[in-house]
Amino acid sequence: MDHVRSLIRDVPDFPKQGIIFKDITPVLANPTALRTVIEKLAGLFADQSIDKVAATESRGFIFGVSLAMRLDAGFVPIRKPGKLPYQTNKVSYSLEYGEGHLEVHADAFRAGENVLFIDDLLATGGTALGSCQLIEQQGARIAGLGFFIELGFLNGRELLEGHDIRSLVTL
Amino acid sequence: MDHVRSLIRDVPDFPKQGIIFKDITPVLANPTALRTVIEKLAGLFADQSIDKVAATESRGFIFGVSLAMRLDAGFVPIRKPGKLPYQTNKVSYSLEYGEGHLEVHADAFRAGENVLFIDDLLATGGTALGSCQLIEQQGARIAGLGFFIELGFLNGRELLEGHDIRSLVTL
Numbered sequence: 001m002d003h004v005r006s007l008i009r010d011v012p013d014f015p016k017q018g019i020i021f022k023d024i025t026p027v028l029a030n031p032t033a034l035r036t037v038i039e040k041l042a043g044l045f046a047d048q049s050i051d052k053v054a055a056t057e058s059r060g061f062i063f064g065v066s067l068a069m070r071l072d073a074g075f076v077p078i079r080k081p082g083k084l085p086y087q088t089n090k091v092s093y094s095l096e097y098g099e100g101h102l103e104v105h106a107d108a109f110r111a112g113e114n115v116l117f118i119d120d121l122l123a124t125g126g127t128a129l130g131s132c133q134l135i136e137q138q139g140a141r142i143a144g145l146g147f148f149i150e151l152g153f154l155n156g157r158e159l160l161e162g163h164d165i166r167s168l169v170t171l
Numbered sequence: 172m173d174h175v176r177s178l179i180r181d182v183p184d185f186p187k188q189g190i191i192f193k194d195i196t197p198v199l200a201n202p203t204a205l206r207t208v209i210e211k212l213a214g215l216f217a218d219q220s221i222d223k224v225a226a227t228e229s230r231g232f233i234f235g236v237s238l239a240m241r242l243d244a245g246f247v248p249i250r251k252p253g254k255l256p257y258q259t260n261k262v263s264y265s266l267e268y269g270e271g272h273l274e275v276h277a278d279a280f281r282a283g284e285n286v287l288f289i290d291d292l293l294a295t296g297g298t299a300l301g302s303c304q305l306i307e308q309q310g311a312r313i314a315g316l317g318f319f320i321e322l323g324f325l326n327g328r329e330l331l332e333g334h335d336i337r338s339l340v341t342l
């Protein structure tokens with residue numbers, strides 16, 4: 001994992017002044033590092049039987065579908081409003097300033113399915129919480145939440161209390 | 172592939188009246204179908220040595236990173252403006268009405284690398300053409316363009332003439 005960590009690039013003042021953005025594109029560009037991240041994330045949930053992996057656009061899709069392939073699970077995209085063509089369920093969640101909205105297809109999950117939520121980054125946890133609500137609304141069970149990087153100082157874990165949260169890299 | 176085809180869902184009048192949208196989410200949700208699509212796409216390019224797979228957000232990421240993992244290549248995300256944190260190269264391309272814009276990190280490709288462009292859908296080919304320009308600007312070589320679904324009647328192949336285009340399903 002030292003190799004993977006060394007490829008996470010700090011970009012200062014993105015998306016705004018004072019924020020240091022964790023750029024994961026050098027990890028994605030390196031086949032060995034990319035494979036390591038997916039293998040290690042899969043290893044974190046090796047004790048679970050996963051029916052579906054869900055993830056939010058766009059970076060979440062990258063890790064979510066890779067995990068789904070690795071765990072032989074289905075993949076469910078959770079999207080911003082107006083992107084999914086079929087009937088959807090919607091949820092609103094709090095952002096630092098204002099509100100975010102997410103949608104998932106109304107037939108995405110079956111009752112009782114074990115669903116793993118995957119994202120590249122756990123920050124304040126708003127997106128993950130909204131996604132969990134969408135998954136549970138359809139009667140599925142959240143088996144766990146997996147993140148490549150967790151920004152511990154933003155306390156996303158508190159917002160997501162009660163869920164099984166596992167991260168590869170905590171900063 | 173019959174199983175995969177049967178899971179592509181027609182959604183009428185999305186995103187606007189008169190368009191029949193090809194909904195691939197039932198394919199993604201089915202682990203066997205998802206694996207089949209990735210294996211078959213990989214098979215289409217088995218004669219090529221691929222260094223990197225590039226794809227555009229958001230659905231393109233799903234197939235692009237899966238192919239990268241399968242081919243043991245790196246993955247490069249091509250994004251809408253303002254999403255990538257580091258220095259970028261930009262390109263504009265024609266849409267049915269107006270212009271689209273894409274960006275890629277300025278250090279995404281090395282000169283001489285073999286790059287496979289992957290997307291879920293070949294329609295008019297504008298996004299693919301813009302992406303190819305970004306890849307070639309950095310001195311990399313387009314090894315081929317792979318699509319899950321090709322809408323043959325929109326003639327995307329004409330716009331992309333000179334490139335090696337391979338599709339799994341042509342409609």
